[in-house]
Structure formats: structure tokens, C-alpha cells
Amino acid sequence: MGASSAPGAVSAPGGPGGPGTAPRRTGPPRITLRSDLRASLYDGLVALAITAVVFVVIYLRIRAKTSSTLTVMPFMADAGAFWLYFVSQAFGWSALLWAWGTVVLGLLMSGPRPRWLPLTGPRLERLHRTTSLNTIALIAAHALFFAAELIRHDTDSWYGRTWTAFVETFVPGGYESGTGAVAIPVGQAALYLAIPLGLLFYVRHRVGPKTWRVLHRCILVIYVLSVWHTLLYGTNVWYDGWFRTTVWLLQLPIAALFLIRMLSPARRSERLAAARAAGSRTVWALRLTVRITAVAVLGVLLAVLITGRDGGRAEPPADTTSSHTDHD
Numbered sequence: 103m104g105a106s107s108a109p110g111a112v113s114a115p116g117g118p119g120g121p122g123t124a125p126r127r128t129g130p131p132r133i134t135l136r137s138d139l140r141a142s143l144y145d146g147l148v149a150l151a152i153t154a155v156v157f158v159v160i161y162l163r164i165r166a167k168t169s170s171t172l173t174v175m176p177f178m179a180d181a182g183a184f185w186l187y188f189v190s191q192a193f194g195w196s197a198l199l200w201a202w203g204t205v206v207l208g209l210l211m212s213g214p215r216p217r218w219l220p221l222t223g224p225r226l227e228r229l230h231r232t233t234s235l236n237t238i239a240l241i242a243a244h245a246l247f248f249a250a251e252l253i254r255h256d257t258d259s260w261y262g263r264t265w266t267a268f269v270e271t272f273v274p275g276g277y278e279s280g281t282g283a284v285a286i287p288v289g290q291a292a293l294y295l296a297i298p299l300g301l302l303f304y305v306r307h308r309v310g311p312k313t314w315r316v317l318h319r320c321i322l323v324i325y326v327l328s329v330w331h332t333l334l335y336g337t338n339v340w341y342d343g344w345f346r347t348t349v350w351l352l353q354l355p356i357a358a359l360f361l362i363r364m365l366s367p368a369r370r371s372e373r374l375a376a377a378r379a380a381g382s383r384t385v386w387a388l389r390l391t392v393r394i395t396a397v398a399v400l401g402v403l404l405a406v407l408i409t410g411r412d413g414g415r416a417e418p419p420a421d422t423t424s425s426h427t428d429h430d
Contacts, residue, residue, distance in 0.1 A: 133231075133304075134304065135301065135304045138228070138231050138232060138235060138304075139235065141228060141231075141232050142231075142232035142233075142235045142236055145229075145232045145233060145236050146236045146239065149196055149200055149236050149239075149240060152196050152199070153192045153193055153195075153196040153240070154192070156191075156192040156195050156196060157188060157189055157191075157192035160188045160191055160192060160338070161181055161185065161188055164178065164179070164181040164184075164188065165181050167179065169337075169338070170337060170338060170339075170340055170341050170343070170417070171191075171337040171338060171340075173340075173341070173417060173418065174337045174340050175337065184251065186247055186250050186251040186254055187247075187248070187251040189247045190244055190245075190247035190248040190250075190251060191336075191337075191338070193240055193243040193244040193247060194244040194332070194336070195338075196240050197237060197240035197241045197243075197244050197328070198328055198329070198332055200233055200236055200237040200240055201237045201241075201324070201325050201328050202325070202352060202356070203233050204230060204233040204234045204237050204321070204325075205321065205322060205325045205356055206355060206356065206359060207226060207229055207230040207233060208230055208321060209356070209359035209360055209362075209363050210226065210359065211223075211226055211227060211230060212363050212367065212369075213359065213362050213363030213366060213367060214362065214366050231303065234300045234321075235300065237296065237300070238296050238297055238300050241292065241293050241296060241328075242293065245271055245272065245289070245290075245293060246271075248271055249267040249268065249270075249271040249272070250267075252266065252267035252270060252271065253267045270286070271286075272290065273290075274287045274290055274291075275287065281334055281335055282335060284334060285331055285334035285335035286335070288327050288330050288331045288334065289327070289328070289331035289335070291327050292324050292327040292328045292331060295320065295323065295324045295327070296324050299317060299318065299320055299321055299324065300321075302314060302317055302318065303318070322360070325356070329349070329353065332349065333346070333349065333413065339414065340414070340415060341414050341415050341416070341417040342410075342412065342414035342415070342416060342417065343414065343417075346412050346413075346414045347406075347407065347410065347412050350403060350406050350407060350412050351407060353403055354400075354403050354404075354407070357396065357399050357400040357403055358400060360396050360399075361393070361396040361397060361400055364389075364392055364393045364396050365393065
């Protein structure tokens with residue numbers, strides 16, 4: 103194979119392009135935010151379709167009065183009056199699903215890749231980037247529709263209720279009602295971390311590859327915040343039951359892949375033995391602590407699934423009128 107056939111080779115002046123022709127790059131195309139936004143279109147359409155299906159399921163369950171949301175907030179029995187809230191719920195669930203997929207793809211890339219996986223390395227990486235972009239969009243849509251619901255049911259002037267909705271939805275500490283005083287800031291943290299960390303990839307050459315890798319690992323923190331927000335505030339998983347337990351069950355693959363990635367990272371420099379060989383006791387102790395934590399998390403998840411104690415609230419009897427009516 104000649105030198106001109108190597109990846110990234112350029113044609114010299116006087117070559118096939120003729121004298122004075124600008125060098126032509128023959129390597130892989132440069133990855134840009136614009137190209138990934140175009141590539142994420144199909145993935146985004148799938149996300150919207152799933153969101154629509156989730157919305158229909160939520161809406162029909164409200165109409166049939168079989169949703170636990172009505173136990174939390176019985177005044178929402180009028181499905182037509184609160185449809186914006188149900189759209190927000192639907193976007194929240196699809197955002198959590200896309201975040202789950204993004205984290206799984208990232209862990210598959212950074213750890214030992216299964217041989218049965220049909221995707222090549224570049225395709226896996228590109229799918230990871232497109233799902234990441236769509237996760238940000240879905241989280242933002244979840245928040246915007248929540249704000250729209252607050253605006254719609256406020257009796258203040260249009261600018262007054264818009265400002266109130268903005269503060270309660272996007273300003274930490276602005277929402278002071280019930281469980282939302284904790285759950286909303288947790289969701290806001292996930293959104294405000296997802297945007298810069300998700301887009302940091304496209305300027306990684308400016309921050310440096312090492313800094314980018316360290317910051318990129320915080321994506322897992324965003325996912326943990328998203329799950330925490332859901333378990334705290336999702337009226338669909340407010341009470342004990344199979345649905346809430348399923349949310350916990352879906353974390354098992356994440357925990358297992360994370361442990362495998364810690365025990366056998368793709369980069370040899372990140373292995374536990376490499377820190378010991380380099381004589382860095384601090385790095386070795388930190389990496390060992392992370393591995394022990396991963397084992398502990400996996401153990402906690404297994405304990406939750408075996409015992410059924412998933413942190414849900416006990417559902418009140420059907421004939422009681424004491425509900426969490428401050429949860430809106």
C-alpha cells in the first residue's frame with residue numbers, strides 16, 4: 103500500500119489534482135456538532151414516536167382512572183385539562199430511557215466490547231453521540247412542558263405567570279411545594295450538567311483530551327440525578343409496585359457494565375495495576391475505592407430487587423381523601 107493510501111493522506115501539489123490544487127484530505131470526515139445533529143434526526147424521530155406512545159398510555163390510564171397519578175393528585179382526573187402535564191411526563195420517561203441507552207453505549211465503548219455486539223466501534227461511538235444530543239433535547243422538552251402547564255393554570259397576568267413558571271421550573275430553590283422542593287432542583291442539576299458535558303465533546307481539542315475524559319465521566323452523575331429525580335417525583339412510580347421496581351431493575355445492567363469497565367478498562371493506563379506500577383498510591387487508592395463502590399452499588403440493587411423494598415410510599419386505601427395535593 104502506497105503512502106498516499108494511508109488515512110489522512112493528502113495529495114501533493116502537481117499530483118492528481120494538478121499544479122496549484124489545494125491538498126485534499128482523504129481521511130475520515132471531521133466530527134462536528136452540525137454533522138451529529140443531522141445524524142441524530144432519525145434517532146430523534148424514534149424518540150418522539152416513543153414519547154407519543156407513552157403520552158397515549160398515560161392519557162388513557164388517567165381517563166380510565168387506573169393511574170397512580172390520580173392517587174397523588176386526584177384533581178387531575180380531567181385528562182383534557184391537564185394534558186400538558188401528561189406530555190411533560192411522557193418526555194420525562196423518554197428522556198430517562200434515552201439517558202439509559204446513552205450510558206450503556208458509553209460503558210460498552212470504554213470497557214471490553216462484547217463480541218456479539220453487531221455495531222462497529224465508529225458506529226457505536228456515533229450512536230452514543232446522537233443519543234446524547236437527543237437526551238438533552240428530551241430533558242429540555244420535559245422541563246418546558248412542565249413550565250407550560252404551570253403557566254396555563256396560573257391566574258396571574260401573562261407576564262406574572264410566565265415569570266413564576268420560569269422561576270419554579272428553571273431556578274434552583276424556586277419550587278417550594280412538597281417533594282418538589284428537593285426533586286425539582288435534582289432534575290435541574292441533571293439538565294444544567296447535561297448541556298455543557300454533552301456538548302464538551304465538540305470542543306475537546308481546546309480543553310485537552312485528558313481534561314475532557316475526566317469531565318466526560320461525570321455523564322454518569324447526570325444519569326444518577328435523572329433516576330433520583332424520577333423516583334422522587336414521578337407520580338407513576340410514587341408508590342410501591344412493579345413499575346417502580348422495574349425502574350430499579352433497569353439499573354442492574356448499568357451497574358454491571360460499570361463494574362466490568364472498572365475491572366477491565368479499555369485503556370491500560372486506567373487499570374489498577376498501572377497505578378501501582380507507576381508508584382502513585384493516591385491514584386491506586388482512588389481507583390480501588392471506585393471499584394469497591396461499584397460492587398456495593400450492584401449489591402444494593404440486588405438487595406432492592408430481592409427484598410422488594412424500593413423506597414416507594416405505601417399506597418393509601420381507595421376510600422381515603424388524604425392525598426399529596428401539593429404535588430403539582
